[in-house]
Amino acid sequence: MPTILYILSGILWSIEMFPQIYKTYHRKTVEDISIWFPVICVISFLCIFIAHIMLKRWILFVSQIPPFICNMIFFAQILIYRKNNES
Numbered sequence: 001m002p003t004i005l006y007i008l009s010g011i012l013w014s015i016e017m018f019p020q021i022y023k024t025y026h027r028k029t030v031e032d033i034s035i036w037f038p039v040i041c042v043i044s045f046l047c048i049f050i051a052h053i054m055l056k057r058w059i060l061f062v063s064q065i066p067p068f069i070c071n072m073i074f075f076a077q078i079l080i081y082r083k084n085n086e087s
Contacts, residue, residue, distance in 0.1 A: 006063045013067035021074055030081045038075035045071065 024030055045068040052061035 003059050006060045010063035010067055014070045017067065017070035017074060021070065021077065024077045024081065028081055029085060030078045031085065033078060035078055038071050038078060041071045042075060
């Protein structure tokens with residue numbers, strides 16, 4: 001049961017990011033978004049990854065890959081669109 005909950009949390013965490021990624025992609029602007037949100041999320045994911053690797057909890061490690069990818073996409077959007085808006 002805990003494994004199912006970890007997998008479900010990874011899926012839900014990814015789904016939670018989709019609307020923001022979609023909205024940012026279509027608006028092509030990130031003026032109102034703090035860069036610290038994705039930075040802190042990526043750092044927290046790295047901590048989770050390291051802990052799961054150290055504890056050899058591979059299913060938990062794998063369950064966090066999709067939300068990590070979503071946060072990296074969002075972080076990339078912020079960097080790209082901020083650079084484009086400054087030009």
